[in-house]
Amino acid sequence: MHELKALIFDVDGTLADSERDGHRVAFNEAFSQAGLDWHWSEALYGELLEVTGGKERMRYYLQRFRPPGESEAVDDGRIADLHAAKTEIYTRLLCRGRIPLRPGVARLLAESHAAGMRLAVATTTSLPNVTALLDHCLPSEALSWIDVIAAGDVVAAKKPSPDIYHYALRGLGLTAHSCLAFEDSAHGLRAARGAGLLTIVTVNDYTKDQALDGAALVLDGLGEPDSPFTVLSGDAGRATYVDVALVRRLHGARRD
Ligand code: XBP
Ligand code: MG
Numbered sequence: 001m002h003e004l005k006a007l008i009f010d011v012d013g014t015l016a017d018s019e020r021d022g023h024r025v026a027f028n029e030a031f032s033q034a035g036l037d038w039h040w041s042e043a044l045y046g047e048l049l050e051v052t053g054g055k056e057r058m059r060y061y062l063q064r065f066r067p068p069g070e071s072e073a074v075d076d077g078r079i080a081d082l083h084a085a086k087t088e089i090y091t092r093l094l095c096r097g098r099i100p101l102r103p104g105v106a107r108l109l110a111e112s113h114a115a116g117m118r119l120a121v122a123t124t125t126s127l128p129n130v131t132a133l134l135d136h137c138l139p140s141e142a143l144s145w146i147d148v149i150a151a152g153d154v155v156a157a158k159k160p161s162p163d164i165y166h167y168a169l170r171g172l173g174l175t176a177h178s179c180l181a182f183e184d185s186a187h188g189l190r191a192a193r194g195a196g197l198l199t200i201v202t203v204n205d206y207t208k209d210q211a212l213d214g215a216a217l218v219l220d221g222l223g224e225p226d227s228p229f230t231v232l233s234g235d236a237g238r239a240t241y242v243d244v245a246l247v248r249r250l251h252g253a254r255r256d
Helices: 019-033 042-048 054-065 076-095 105-114 127-137 140-145 163-172 186-194 244-252
Strands: 006-009 118-123 146-151 179-183 198-202 217-219 231-234
Touching: 006 105, 006 163, 019 042, 019 054, 019 076, 042 054, 054 076, 076 127, 105 118, 105 140, 105 244, 118 163, 127 140, 127 146, 140 146, 146 163, 163 179, 163 186, 179 186, 179 244, 186 198, 198 244
Parallel strands: 006 118, 006 179, 118 146, 179 198, 198 217
Antiparallel strands: 217 231
């Protein structure tokens, strides 16, 4: 039977509820600074999240929501420039503390590290966004706890492709059976399961109504000792928040 050796965390929606008030705001500010009349409302952004990757999401927006021919007039270089501007704006939001970690994240990272587990990140977002979030939201020594950060364009195919998780597993030098993943969305769950990972999903407003079959647990969050989670699917036993004991029990009960 495999020992649970590492936890692999998605970023956006999982470590932090970062899409609606973070990425979306940064995209709109970048569009405005570029003199574009593009505006992504909360509702439209929920549709655009169907596509992972900010550059890919802008291209999707042009092709699906803008007048015919406009996408052809915006070349990939322009998309890349807009994305770089957006990333600059987004990292500034993070550095100003505008995007906190979700409840239970800092506690679980610290507990898991103290229990001797390795930690990794597997995300579609760009690397500067990850380092800015971790730098600003975790104690300085915590950054050394993260063995592998697999982010953004290090793989060609983004979630729901499992490639980013394969990349993280290679970096850890571990097989999927020795690890457990945390995700927030159907695309992320498909990516993690596609890499053979047992997966816990903590939903958010954009993902709470998605089909999340295959998750070991679906929760409204990781919970805290004084703030229990709500189990939306799966069996958490008597646990009221995600801790090392719960992830070890779920991993030990794995039968696939
Ligand atoms: C979420 C994504 C990212 C972010 C935007 O990634 O799909 O594209 O929405 O970040 P995950 P970028 O849930 O895997 O963390 O603009 O840097 O892509
Ligand atoms: Mg996510």
